[in-house]
Amino acid sequence: MHYRTLGKTGLEVSILGFGASPLGNVFDPVDEKEGISTVHYALDHGVNFFDVSPFYGVTLAETRLGKALEGSRKDIILASKCGRYDLQHFDFSRNRIIQSIDESLVRLKTDYLDLFQLHDIEFVDKQIILEEAVPAMLELVASGKVRFWGITGLPVRYLTHIARETNPDTVLSWAHYNLLEDEINDELVPLSREMGFGLMNAAPLLQRILSDGTLPPWHRSPPEVKAMQPILLKLCKSYGVRLSDVALRYAMNHPDIATTLIGMCELEVVKQNVAALDFKIPEELLEKIEGLLAPVKNRMWFEGKEENNL
Numbered sequence: 001m002h003y004r005t006l007g008k009t010g011l012e013v014s015i016l017g018f019g020a021s022p023l024g025n026v027f028d029p030v031d032e033k034e035g036i037s038t039v040h041y042a043l044d045h046g047v048n049f050f051d052v053s054p055f056y057g058v059t060l061a062e063t064r065l066g067k068a069l070e071g072s073r074k075d076i077i078l079a080s081k082c083g084r085y086d087l088q089h090f091d092f093s094r095n096r097i098i099q100s101i102d103e104s105l106v107r108l109k110t111d112y113l114d115l116f117q118l119h120d121i122e123f124v125d126k127q128i129i130l131e132e133a134v135p136a137m138l139e140l141v142a143s144g145k146v147r148f149w150g151i152t153g154l155p156v157r158y159l160t161h162i163a164r165e166t167n168p169d170t171v172l173s174w175a176h177y178n179l180l181e182d183e184i185n186d187e188l189v190p191l192s193r194e195m196g197f198g199l200m201n202a203a204p205l206l207q208r209i210l211s212d213g214t215l216p217p218w219h220r221s222p223p224e225v226k227a228m229q230p231i232l233l234k235l236c237k238s239y240g241v242r243l244s245d246v247a248l249r250y251a252m253n254h255p256d257i258a259t260t261l262i263g264m265c266e267l268e269v270v271k272q273n274v275a276a277l278d279f280k281i282p283e284e285l286l287e288k289i290e291g292l293l294a295p296v297k298n299r300m301w302f303e304g305k306e307e308n309n310l
Contacts, residue, residue: 003015004258016047018039019264051079052065054082055119081119092133102145115147118149148170153173156188157186179290180210182297209225209228212244222299228292245272
C-alpha cells in the first residue's frame with residue numbers, strides 16, 4: 001500500500017480509500033457478513049481510510065461499518081458526513097449538524113471522527129452553508145468530537161468557490177476524475193495546492209460504467225457515455241486486463257489526489273481493488289482508451305440548485 005498526506009491535516013491516508021456506501025445496499029442487497037469480511041480484508045492489506053455517510057442506506061452503511069471496524073479504531077482514519085440524510089432530505093442547520101455527529105458516533109462505535117464533511121453542498125442555499133453549517137463544523141472541531149472538517153459535492157466549480165470562502169481542511173469531489181472526466185484539474189487541483197486542503201476523489205468507475213458491473217437504473221450519464229462500457233470491456237479483454245483495474249489505477253495515479261474512494265462490499269471486489277495497486281496500465285491500451293473516449297469526455301450531469309452549477 002502507498003500513502004499520501006491529506007493536505008494540511010497531516011493525516012497519512014492510503015491511496016486506495018474504502019467507500020462504504022455499498023454497505024447500505026445502495027447498488028444491490030449486501031450480505032452483512034460478507035460486507036464485514038470485505039472491511040477486514042481491506043484493513044489487513046493496508047487500507048486505512050474509510051468514508052461513509054448517514055445518507056447511505058439511511059444509516060445502514062454507518063451501522064454496518066461500525067460493526068466491522070470495532071476493535072480497529074486506532075489503526076484507521078474514519079470519515080463520515082452530515083447534511084444529507086435521504087435522497088431528498090437535506091438539513092444543514094446548526095442544530096441538525098450538532099445532533100448528527102452524536103448519532104454517527106453511536107452508529108460507528110467511536111467517540112470522535114477524524115473527518116466530518118458537509119455532504120453534497122450543492123443542494124442547499126449558499127447562505128445556509130456559510131452562516132450555519134460551517135460555523136457548526138468549527139464548533140465540533142473545537143469540541144474534540146471531530147478532528148478535521150471538509151466539504152463534498154458534484155459540481156467542482158462550486159466546490160472551488162465554497163473552498164475559497166470557507167478554508168476547509170479537505171474537499172471530496174466525486175465523479176470528476178476518471179477515464180471519462182477530468183474537470184477536477186481545471187480549478188480544484190490548483191486551489192488545493194494554493195490553500196493546502198486535502199483533495200479526495202470518489203467514483204473512479206463512474207458508478208460502474210468503467211467496470212463490468214451492471215449499471216444501476218438510476219444512473220444519470222447520457223446514453224452515449226453509457227454506450228462506451230461494452231466497447232471498453234471488449235478492448236480491455238483483448239489485452240487480457242480488467243477495465244476496472246485500468247480505471248482504478250488511472251485514478252490513483254493522480255499525484256495531487258490523496259486518496260481515491262471506491263465503493264466496496266464484496267470480498268472478491270476488494271481483492272481485485274487491492275491487487276490493482278500493483279497493476280501497470282499498458283501504455284498502448286491507455287492511448288486507445290483515451291482516443292475512444294475523447295468524443296464523450298466530460299459529459300457530466302446536473303445535480304443540486306441551478307445557481308450552484310454555473
